[in-house]
Amino acid sequence: MAEGLILYRKSVPLRSNKGFTLIELIVVLAIMGIIAGVAVPRYAxxxxxxxxxxxxxxxxxxxxxxxxxxxxxxxxxxxxxxxxxxxxxxxxxxxxxxxxxxxxxxxxxxxxxxxxxxxxxxxxxxxxxxxxxxxxxxxxxxxxxxxxxxxxxxxxxxxxxxxxxxxxxxxELSDEDIEKVIDKWKDSDTLTKDVQTDEAYINDAEYEEEDYEEGDDETEFSDGEEGDEDMDVEDE
Missing domain, CATH: 3.55.40.10 (minor pseudopilin epsh domain)
Incomplete structure (x- = not known):
């Protein structure tokens, strides 16, 4: 009876060992390169x-x-x-x-x-x-x-x-170089202010001198007028 028993075994498919082909890897790398080329400049x-x-x-x-x-x-x-x-x-x-x-x-x-x-x-x-x-x-x-x-x-x-x-x-300038630049412009500002002050002083002095001369002219002219009036009185 045992001799007439036939055993059947279900065949199990072997696991596939197939990987990526070289072409597939190249395509994937190309896509990654394109994405990186677009994303990196935007990020930067x-x-x-x-x-x-x-x-x-x-x-x-x-x-x-x-x-x-x-x-x-x-x-x-x-x-x-x-x-x-x-x-x-x-x-x-x-x-x-x-x-x-x-x-x-x-x-x-x-x-x-x-x-x-x-x-x-x-x-x-x-x-x-x-x-x-x-x-x-x-x-x-x-x-x-x-x-x-x-x-x-x-x-x-x-x-x-x-x-x-x-x-x-x-x-890029060093801290010492920057200090020299600042000193240069500070000295320039001081010199400019001194020159402006001197010019203002000179202008004021000239203005006062002109006022003084005009005052002298008016005085002399007044004296002359008074003298003419005296002469007119004597002639009469």
């Missing part, structure tokens, strides 16, 4: 935009500090920016550096010979009106300082004609 551009905004925010805060100082100390406060070297400083010689890829531009031809730009804030909260542009690659920001209220702010992407653009000169 976004990162540069974030850095640009951060720099502009720091500059605005730097200006607002000067405005607060002017109001608290009851005297004018200043922030000066070196247009070619890309750094600015306040009256306390505190320095703010701009990244090397950021340049400054102005929309007036009269500013073509300028090397620095000074922002002035007054104790009553007002300021000298200013408008200056900053460019980083293709990104543009325009910095505004309003005369009433002395508000400083910036706008990304605002249209402003780049009449004069100040290219960055040389590499």
């Amino acid at each position: 551009g976004s990162f540069d935009t974030i850095k640009f905004r951060k720099t502009m925010s720091e500059l605005v805060y730097f200006l607002r500090e000067a405005r607060i100082k002017a109001m608290s100390n009851a005297q004018a406060a200043h922030v000066t920016i070196d247009l070619y070297r890309g750094f600015c400083w306040n009256d306390d010689r505190k320095v703010l550096r701009l990244p090397a890829n950021i340049e400054v531009f102005i929309n007036t031809i009269e500013a073509r010979d300028d090397q620095i730009k000074t922002f002035t804030f007054y104790p009553n909260g007002t300021a000298l009106a200013e408008k200056i542009g900053f460019v980083c690659d293709t990104r543009v920001a325009v910095l505004h300082v309003e005369p009433l209220g002395g508000l400083a702010y910036y706008k990304i992407g605002e249209e402003m004609e780049q009449v004069v653009r100040y290219g960055r000169n040389g590499g």
Whole structure:
């Protein structure tokens, strides 16, 4: 009976050991390269935009500090920016550096010979009106300082004609070099103020001398008139 028993075993398919072909790998790598080529520049551009905004925010805060100082100390406060070297400083010689890829531009031809730009804030909260542009690659920001209220702010992407653009000169300056530049402009400002004071003094002196001469002429003329009157009386 056992001899007539036939056993059947279900065949189980063997696991496939087939992998990716070389062509499939090449296609996958090509797709990954395309995705990376599109995503990486966008990410890098976004990162540069974030850095640009951060720099502009720091500059605005730097200006607002000067405005607060002017109001608290009851005297004018200043922030000066070196247009070619890309750094600015306040009256306390505190320095703010701009990244090397950021340049400054102005929309007036009269500013073509300028090397620095000074922002002035007054104790009553007002300021000298200013408008200056900053460019980083293709990104543009325009910095505004309003005369009433002395508000400083910036706008990304605002249209402003780049009449004069100040290219960055040389590499990054050391702290010592920056101190020398500040000293140079401080001495220049002092000299200019002294010259203006001397000119004002000379003009005042000349004006007083003219007044004195005119007074002498009037006196002599009056004396002459009195003499003529006396002569007329005697003739009569």
